[in-house]
Amino acid sequence: NAGVTQTPKFQVLKTGQSMTLQCAQDMNHEYMSWYRQDPGMGLRLIHYSVGAGITDQGEVPNGYNVSRSTTEDFPLRLLSAAPSQTSVYFCASSYGLAGPSYEQYFGPGTRLTVT
């Protein structure tokens, strides 16, 4: 199993550009989520999905869109990049929603810089 994969690993955008961060998992996990990690802030939840066709907002959803058309893929779209979106983005997945099933597996992250 490849686990959770993310592309690209690094990206530099200019203010106002849009782009999609890709995330895929091959573990047949229902639950997928996107986090951003900023210095001193910990990981903050952007959006999450509990299954194909179902998404919901996390703590910091503004400026981001998601969709979940398949179990495997959960792309994150930046609509109009802003310097405040400079961060490290992690995608995560887990098998279930209760007890030990909650273990989240993380992708290697995408380091995004917006100039």
Added chain:
Amino acid sequence: RKEVEQDPGPFNVPEGATVAFNCTYSNSASQSFFWYRQDCRKEPKLLMSVYSSGNEDGRFTAQLNRASQYISLLIRDSKLSDSATYLCVVEGYNFNKFYFGSGTKLNVKP
């Protein structure tokens, strides 16, 4: 008030020392608690889940104190390889959401 709070450290300890971290949480209804480990510029990885009765995995012991709303992580006989940031994770008000603490940095020195 933050959902989850941790002392950022760093905790600088010699090899072989015992070190403990605490993490406080605000949602008294939370049922799921975890400790994750994050190495520099890497993704977080699960270290251990925290059960009501406490649990131990080798040199690592996790405890839950519901009355005071905190969880703890104890590391015995610290190794150089334990140097990392330890993230506390707590289930949120919406059971589909998890909140991460900002992490406690541990440096184990020879």
